[in-house]
Amino acid sequence: MSVTHGSAGELKKGSYVVIDGEPCEVLSVSKSKPGKHGSAKVRVEARGLFDGTRRSKIYPADATVEIPIVDKRSGQIISVSGNTIQVMDLETFEVFEVPIPEEIAGEISSGAEVEYWVSMGKKRVVRVKGQ
Known part of the structure; x- marks a missing residue:
């Protein structure tokens, strides 16, 4: 597979990410503040590059995500x-x-x-x- 790895907290609109094994283009990123007992979360809305399906995923801000090489x-x-x-x-x-x-x-x-x-x-x- 032709992927690299990066941090979920560094994703931006227009960048690429792998969600459910499918390379996707990021449409929007929203970040939540850390709570008293939790860590910050990142909600990523994306569209598949090859199938056009919209996908969303929530990651911890410090999670490692796969970034496809396009x-x-x-x-x-x-x-x-x-x-x-x-x-x-x-x-x-x-x-x-x-x-x-x-x-x-x-x-x-x-x-x-x-x-x-x-x-x-x-x-x-x-x-x-x-x-």
């Missing part, structure tokens, strides 16, 4: 078939298939250059470049 790469669309596309990485020339994201379905065409993200063994096309 690799942002460029590729070129080789072919479009149904609801999947074949993408070739522009550096390694590796070819792989991914589903077409609903947000950019109208912009997809063969030969177009795309940005895709790789994290924890999963791949997702994020945007079409140059449009």
Whole structure:
């Protein structure tokens, strides 16, 4: 797995965190003060990078959390078939298939250059470049 570790108290909006084994982008962080017999808590609201599901989790502020390493790469669309596309990485020339994201379905065409993200063994096309 491609993850690092960090403190839950240092998470910020826009950073990444692993919740329930899924890499997520942090949407909001709220911190509570320590009580008489307890420690400070951090409530993290996040959205999955690959499935779009909202998740929330409460951590002690000094807890160690997993932070996914998100690799942002460029590729070129080789072919479009149904609801999947074949993408070739522009550096390694590796070819792989991914589903077409609903947000950019109208912009997809063969030969177009795309940005895709790789994290924890999963791949997702994020945007079409140059449009």
